[in-house]
Amino acid sequence: MITTRQLVAQARAREEAMAHVEELLASASGTAHDVDGQIEVTVDARGKLLRLWLAPTAVNAGEQLGPLIVEVAQAAMREATQDGYNKVALLLGEDMTHLIEQMTGMPAPARAEDDDPGMTVEEFQRLRAERLGSAPAEAAAAPAPATSVEEEDAYWESFDPASLRSDR
């Protein structure tokens, strides 16, 4: 049972957290570069250009350079948006952040259908095994000390990889 005092404390904490959102978003930024590494752009969460770096050979692109920079800036903006949401989510939690995404009509880029889903569990385990292949003794010692093998097996059998957050 939650007491009134706890409710008041919760409300205050939430109010305080909301006050920090603006500050957090102001500090968010994103950087992107083109495929050839000739252009690097950093923007803030509103898209404002903070830094632009061009490789000496970038001028060879001629009049194509302008549109390329615009494209890289837009990719950087998606990074900045994600960075902003990541920061807000740490402070306010997933539910509140999702609500903000809905209110702004600007879903976190990591939710996009075509976003890179990252590595699968199997892939990770395979790569890990490869990495540790040269030191099998260490690999055997690495898992957290379980009370029994059966207990550990039971844990991993019921473990659902989908419960891992991929976007934050």
Added chain:
Amino acid sequence: MAEFDIELASARIAEQADRAGAEASARFARSGPVVGKAASDGIEVQVAPGGLLTGLTIHRSALRHGSAVLADQILELAQRATRRAGDRMYHALAPVVDREQLETLGYEPIPDDDPDADTYTYGGGSR
């Protein structure tokens, strides 16, 4: 209980936003989308409110000073264009949104005597 509060608050904000949005979109329908522009030495920059680059034209003549000079020039023009877009947004939204909220969004008026002030007129002028 706590969830109820959040829903109520978000509904209220959404309603306010809808109202301000309807008035603002009526204004933007008259004036066209708000952009900020700046140009010099064969470089033309266009940004959306907030500063995101939406257009960049670099003429061949601007390429000969090298990439470092070019990058600096683009950055400077983008900053000027961003201020101009903010100034436009400020004037477009000031009648329907609090001044303080506009400044939080980064939309601030540019004083007339500021070198970044642009000579366009608002509402129906050439853009």
